Amino acid sequence: MGWNISHGTDSNGEVRRSYTTMHNLGQQLAHVLSARDWRTIAFLFDGNACDVVIVAPRKAGKIAVVLSRAAQHRLMPSDWAKDAQALADSAQRAATARQPWEWS
Template sequence: MGISISHGVPSTRSALTISNLGKHLAHALAGSEWREISHLFDGRLYTPVHTPSAQAGRIGDLLHKAARHRAMEAEWGDLAILLGDAAHRAARAGQTWKWS
């Protein structure tokens, strides 16, 4: 069963894919930054998740930062950008970012 993510993520992602992305994010972000988003990517995600728009904006910023890190592999960076863009769309619209 896949995880559906609102605001423009075109298809579901498996929990394993989300967890694997988390491993890359953990190495690309400072510890304090990783702790801000680890609840989504640490392999223990319980859906549904409803993220307020302000927090979604911050998560989007962190995902984009991680995607640009020199150690981030291109495939995982692309996924981080896709999710970061969705988070930013939710934030700009003042809407809750939903994972289900």
């Protein structure tokens, strides 16, 4: 089981990651982000998400900036940076299209 995240680049237009991968990514993000930035995205990685998470386009744009910042951080391992950037890109696509960014 895992997350299917809208506005991705796979054949279904999604980013697909397992719950375990997303939990581990969240731990990596928490290590490289400021407390303020982490608070912006923590709800996506805290393990308390319901069946579907819908993020408004404006908030998705803010999340994209935070995830990109984390992906480019010098302490972010490159494999985790790729996942963070893939999420940032999908969040930005949702924001640009003025559509909700959905995790299901």
